[in-house]
Amino acid sequence: MNILVCVKQVPDTNEIKIDPVTNTLVRDGVPSIVNPFDGYALEAAARIKDDAPDTKIVVLSMGPKQAENALRECLAIAADKAYLVTDRIFGGSDTLATSYILSRAIAKVEELEGAKFDAIFCGKQAIDGDTAQVGPEIAEHLGYPQVTYALEVKSAEDGLHVYREAEDGKEVIGVQTPCLVTFTKPSFDPRFPTIKRKMAARKAQITPLTAAELTNIDPAHAGLKGSPTKVKRTYVPPRKEAGVVIKEETTEASAHKLYELLSKSHVI
Amino acid sequence: MANYNPVTQEILAELEKAAPGHVVTGADVNPDYSRDEMPIYGTRMPDVTIDAQSTEEVSAIMKICYEHNIPVTTRGAGTGLVGGCTPVCGGVVICTMRMNKILSYDLENFAVTVQPGVLLQQLADDALKHGCMYPPDPGEKMATLGGNVATNAGGMRAVKYGATRDYVRAMTVVLPNGEITRFGGTVSKTSSGYSLTNLIIGSEGTLGIITELTLKLIPAPQATVSLMAPFEDLEVCISAVPKFFMKHFRPQALEFFEKEILISSEEYLGKQVFPRKIDGTDVGAYLLVTFDGDSMDELDPIVESASEMLVEEGALDVLVADTAPKLKDIWATRSSFLEGIEEQTKLLDECDVVVPVNKIASYVAYVNDIKQNYDFEVKYFGHAGDGNLHIYACSTEMEEETFKKQVDQFLGALYQKTVELGGQISGEHGIGYGKVHFLESAMGPVNMELMRGIKKVFDPKLILNPGKVCMDLKSK
Numbered sequence: 001m002n003i004l005v006c007v008k009q010v011p012d013t014n015e016i017k018i019d020p021v022t023n024t025l026v027r028d029g030v031p032s033i034v035n036p037f038d039g040y041a042l043e044a045a046a047r048i049k050d051d052a053p054d055t056k057i058v059v060l061s062m063g064p065k066q067a068e069n070a071l072r073e074c075l076a077i078a079a080d081k082a083y084l085v086t087d088r089i090f091g092g093s094d095t096l097a098t099s100y101i102l103s104r105a106i107a108k109v110e111e112l113e114g115a116k117f118d119a120i121f122c123g124k125q126a127i128d129g130d131t132a133q134v135g136p137e138i139a140e141h142l143g144y145p146q147v148t149y150a151l152e153v154k155s156a157e158d159g160l161h162v163y164r165e166a167e168d169g170k171e172v173i174g175v176q177t178p179c180l181v182t183f184t185k186p187s188f189d190p191r192f193p194t195i196k197r198k199m200a201a202r203k204a205q206i207t208p209l210t211a212a213e214l215t216n217i218d219p220a221h222a223g224l225k226g227s228p229t230k231v232k233r234t235y236v237p238p239r240k241e242a243g244v245v246i247k248e249e250t251t252e253a254s255a256h257k258l259y260e261l262l263s264k265s266h267v268i
Numbered sequence: 269m270a271n272y273n274p275v276t277q278e279i280l281a282e283l284e285k286a287a288p289g290h291v292v293t294g295a296d297v298n299p300d301y302s303r304d305e306m307p308i309y310g311t312r313m314p315d316v317t318i319d320a321q322s323t324e325e326v327s328a329i330m331k332i333c334y335e336h337n338i339p340v341t342t343r344g345a346g347t348g349l350v351g352g353c354t355p356v357c358g359g360v361v362i363c364t365m366r367m368n369k370i371l372s373y374d375l376e377n378f379a380v381t382v383q384p385g386v387l388l389q390q391l392a393d394d395a396l397k398h399g400c401m402y403p404p405d406p407g408e409k410m411a412t413l414g415g416n417v418a419t420n421a422g423g424m425r426a427v428k429y430g431a432t433r434d435y436v437r438a439m440t441v442v443l444p445n446g447e448i449t450r451f452g453g454t455v456s457k458t459s460s461g462y463s464l465t466n467l468i469i470g471s472e473g474t475l476g477i478i479t480e481l482t483l484k485l486i487p488a489p490q491a492t493v494s495l496m497a498p499f500e501d502l503e504v505c506i507s508a509v510p511k512f513f514m515k516h517f518r519p520q521a522l523e524f525f526e527k528e529i530l531i532s533s534e535e536y537l538g539k540q541v542f543p544r545k546i547d548g549t550d551v552g553a554y555l556l557v558t559f560d561g562d563s564m565d566e567l568d569p570i571v572e573s574a575s576e577m578l579v580e581e582g583a584l585d586v587l588v589a590d591t592a593p594k595l596k597d598i599w600a601t602r603s604s605f606l607e608g609i610e611e612q613t614k615l616l617d618e619c620d621v622v623v624p625v626n627k628i629a630s631y632v633a634y635v636n637d638i639k640q641n642y643d644f645e646v647k648y649f650g651h652a653g654d655g656n657l658h659i660y661a662c663s664t665e666m667e668e669e670t671f672k673k674q675v676d677q678f679l680g681a682l683y684q685k686t687v688e689l690g691g692q693i694s695g696e697h698g699i700g701y702g703k704v705h706f707l708e709s710a711m712g713p714v715n716m717e718l719m720r721g722i723k724k725v726f727d728p729k730l731i732l733n734p735g736k737v738c739m740d741l742k743s744k
Contacts, residue, residue, distance in 0.1 A: 012592060033591060073591070188540070192496065192587035192594060195575040202568070 007038040009070035037123025046078035075201035076193035092224030099137030139180035286328035309351030309702035323479040331446030344412030350700025384414025400485035403429035420470035422696030427653030440480035489560035497583035502553040508581035522653030533608035613662035622695030656695035
């Protein structure tokens with residue numbers, strides 16, 4: 001099986017501080033990490049490879065040259081090969097432009113690798129933008145079926161069985177390949193890289209894909225110019241108060257409790 | 269035993285005047301103040317507790333207690349493991365937790381001045397914001413710095429950076445008679461008479477009460493990498509330890525542990541971090557090593573050759589943690605070993621002997637050999653890099669009295685072996701109340717008399733933390 005994992009390098013939001021004056025994120029000196037959800041996608045691919053060692057895992061990212069570090073980390077963990085889409089004209093892309101560029105880059109990588117990908121794995125969202133749009137949009141550009149919020153994936157004869165997070169438990173969805181799956185946080189973390197993989201990743205060749213190579217991209221749909229979304233303002237949303245969960249023994253009792261609480265707080 | 273007076277209403281009124289609003293008595297006393305983390309050594313409710321707010325307040329309290337011959341025990345967060353802050357004679361407990369301010373940084377001299385109730389974690393985090401590291405790193409991050417200094421706490425980074433003692437520049441101390449004095453200075457060396465600073469460090473609250481500390485910092489390392497080396501069995505794992513030093517690797521931390529202790533910690537934290545199998549082989553023990561430096565470029569070759577050495581020494585593989593989340597995961601697991609053990613056992617006793625690094629393997633073999641003679645379970649792990657082993661006796665089924673009796677024999681044997689191998693009976697936890705009778709046999713009468721002499725110079729009425737370290741309750 002051939003799996004492509006899309007990863008994004010993001011600032012470690014645990015380390016981020018808010019500028020009290022401008023109310024924006026202070027990114028200076030904040031370390032960069034592989035977007036955690038993309039790490040889960042990579043681990044899911046690695047688990048398929050554990051069972052089927054002839055599986056090939058390719059990682060793809062878009063960003064400045066520094067994003068190579070994130071790709072090297074993925075190579076150290078489980079990936080066999082890495083590509084970086086990098087060009088100034090792609091800068092400022094919104095989710096639509098990004099997913100368009102990535103879908104075209106995927107076609108290019110398939111051409112270079114000489115094989116189609118059976119599955120594209122993505123994190124459900126990046127922790128810096130939190131849009132959760134890029135994965136599903138890539139699927140739309142490619143015309144692939146998609147399953148979101150996956151926890152784990154198992155390879156099956158007829159495609160993939162995706163264990164998906166549902167409101168009240170898990171559901172299993174069968175999906176035909178080629179397909180796209182986005183991952184949420186499972187109960188396990190990505191594995192530790194071994195020293196051998198780490199050393200190999202340090203020296204590995206990361207293939208850059210610039211606009212010159214990606215001739216299948218229409219520049220009118222890429223970068224700032226090709227992005228219909230305009231960010232007018234960013235701000236930190238006010239912290240929501242925790243809600244109250246009412247879970248009495250019966251529905252009637254829960255309704256009673258709700259009534260009691262609402263009338264106590266003079267809502268009704 | 270010294271004859272102490274009870275705390276009368278008149279004395280209470282004096283104390284209330286000295287520390288208005290902070291004096292608690294009778295049923296209002298928090299039961300936490302009757303013990304530390306090892307209630308097996310006994311608990312005792314104090315008559316009075318005072319959450320002190322300042323050096324002057326501590327001094328005023330001590331003057332009253334000195335005059336009236338009232339025993340006084342100082343405590344911080346109570347995370348000690350030898351009953352060191354248990355007020356075994358009752359009397360007054362002074363808690364320093366409210367004196368919890370980081371007072372000032374002197375970045376030209378790499379020093380920070382703190383009150384004794386500042387928590388280790390609080391200082392570690394705050395120092396990082398100033399680009400500095402406070403190197404001592406005991407597992408219990410919620411301990412106070414006053415307590416760390418009083419026990420000369422060690423911790424994981426001691427192998428490279430030394431223990432708490434190496435980071436104390438100066439201190440303000442209230443003596444048992446209430447006098448306030450200052451020891452040391454913000455200097456990097458001194459040859460100015462006996463080191464009173466060093467007498468207070470590790471004195472476990474028996475000589476004076478620390479009310480302010482000036483601690484040494486270092487520039488924070490810019491790069492940190494941890495290596496996790498799983499081994500099939502403990503023996504092979506431990507025998508790799510001395511190689512780190514022979515090959516001049518200078519690890520920041522070097523820890524070993526068996527799988528069982530790891531599992532209890534992971535269960536306690538609810539997260540599996542370490543692999544239990546490598547290429548189909550069950551892992552029996554782990555070696556965890558950290559290197560730090562100015563850049564990854566500096567560390568890469570060290571990490572590579574250390575890994576090569578580990579594989580040559582029989583490691584099943586070498587796994588790398590060089591990202592913040594991975595480092596946090598493995599060290600949080602390592603730091604929760606004690607909590608993991610505590611959660612799974614009803615009766616618990618422990619010791620933290622320290623032996624020369626090249627003797628760890630034979631010491632562990634000895635522990636494994638004698639543990640069969642007892643009904644409790646024996647678990648251990650250790651700061652392999654400095655020969656400091658934490659050995660636990662655990663039981664949920666045994667009767668407490670039988671457990672205590674057997675543990676006493678077990679510890680006696682362990683301490684004897686420690687001395688035989690040229691070690692010391694406590695590496696970092698101290699003697700407190702629980703180990704007093706063992707210290708005498710390890711130190712010998714001459715050294716014990718020297719210690720008692722020092723105690724009497726500082727505390728002629730023996731009112732400060734009675735029954736601890738070198739003075740049992742019968743000592744005069």
